[in-house]
Amino acid sequence: MKIAQIAPLIESVPPRLYGGTERVVSWLTEELVRQGHQVTLFASGNSITSAELVPCTARALRLDPDVRDAIPHQMIMLDKVRERADEFDILHFHTDYLHFPLFRSERGRTLTTLHGRQDLPDHMLFYRRFSDMPLVSISNAQRSPLPGANFVATIHHGLPLDLHAPSFNPQGSYLAFLGRISPEKRPDRAIAIARAAGLPLKIAAKVDKADHTYFRDVIAPMLNGPEIEFIGEINENAKSEFLGQAAALVFPIDWPEPFGLVMIEAMACGTPVLAFRCGSVPEIVEDGLTGRIVSDVDEAVRALPGLLKLDRKAVRSRFEERFCSARMAAEYGRIYQRMLHRLPTLDSGYRHPPRVRPPSMDRAPEAPPTAA
CATH class of the missing domain: 3.40.50.2000 (Glycogen Phosphorylase B;)
Incomplete structure (x- = not known):
């Protein structure tokens, strides 16, 4: 074509x-x-x-x-x-x-x-x-x-399957936050979780012009102490090392995340994901297998010991099965x-009101089952 x-x-x-x-x-x-x-x-x-x-x-x-x-x-x-x-x-x-x-x-x-x-x-x-x-x-x-x-x-x-090499024996004991500094991404939650758990946190994140005030007034004052390290924006080559050597990715969002690409980037590295129950998270993270899904900071801290024991090889395997290009x-x-x-619709897997316009053409994937 x-x-x-x-x-x-x-x-x-x-x-x-x-x-x-x-x-x-x-x-x-x-x-x-x-x-x-x-x-x-x-x-x-x-x-x-x-x-x-x-x-x-x-x-x-x-x-x-x-x-x-x-x-x-x-x-x-x-x-x-x-x-x-x-x-x-x-x-x-x-x-x-x-x-x-x-x-x-x-x-x-x-x-x-x-x-x-x-x-x-x-x-x-x-x-x-x-x-x-x-x-x-x-x-x-x-x-x-x-x-x-x-x-x-x-x-x-x-x-791509070969974009990030998995790390099954990470040398770092830190939590990772990767993405963008903004109120909806909640880096403040990541800092609170790390401090409550007694673990170091590394933040690799972009600061847009629109978020400069939030970074200056809210996040920068929280960066005191050696256990919280702000790295700034990193490129694709640095991601494998940053995510692969992390004990876990923290994804403490507070908005209807449409997908959350960093979650599958972490999985590609074998790194489990600690994510808040918003937007797409329950479709991407398999609770108890590739990460843990939580609702608040206290639950996140309680979930961390189990999260860090998850099988990193299983995390990578589920990435290969579900999220390759x-x-x-x-x-x-x-x-x-x-x-x-001009073939007819196969999108019966997602329910929406009847329509007389051109039909849908594919089935929406179901969310993965929750692990026991």
Whole structure:
């Protein structure tokens, strides 16, 4: 098939540092090329890919100090896609929903993966207006606020099996926090858990401009003492060491997380996950097997001794079974084929109101069983 992958322009594909969506687009694109598809990637000019690259900005917008508003750049990219649309069998967007009005007439071969939270009131109005645009959710939890939207599948993210080497005998005894410093990610909870448990904590995290005040006023004053180490933002190469040598990943979120890529990155390293029961967490973490799911700081502290005894080889094994990029690309490939041949829905696994618009096309995966 001839497939266009349309990525966000905020980061390169793959990103140099932080950037979950762009990382997933890269893994999907490379795997589709490996499987023999003709793939064209619309992305920033400093992206690296084995697909045909259509540069839509000179570099990632986050790295360009002259960029104040991303919308004009994104709209130019969408116009480039529109100009070449007839060259492709499938147009796969990862750019939220800005393209809906432009590509509604092409909805039969247009697929949109939603990567962000969808529980905001303004989203509901928009998806009602464009209820015929086929969507993919990255977890069942992500799609639950939008029962009237045209979700054709839930496809969990996957990453290459050889990206992170597992570590079954980690040398570090620290807890790891990896991602972004923000109120919804709750690094303050991670610090509280580590201190209550008497374990060191290493924080490798990006601080966005929007979160500078939160970092300065809330988190920075908590970084006193040698047991809490703030490393800052790290790149892909550093993740294997950081996560693999950790005793556990702490994922103490306080928001409806759509997926949580860091959880499967930790699992790839064999590292168990201590996660709070929000959003996608119960779909990703198998309680008692790949991690523990808790509801508050006290429960997290009580769960830590059992968490640290989990079999790291079993954690890695479940990652390989559930979260590899080859599986992710194969699931997308089946959707592409159904769109191409106009096959009927198989999405009976997720319940939503009856619709008369174009049907859904795939079954949403069930959440994993809870271990005894």
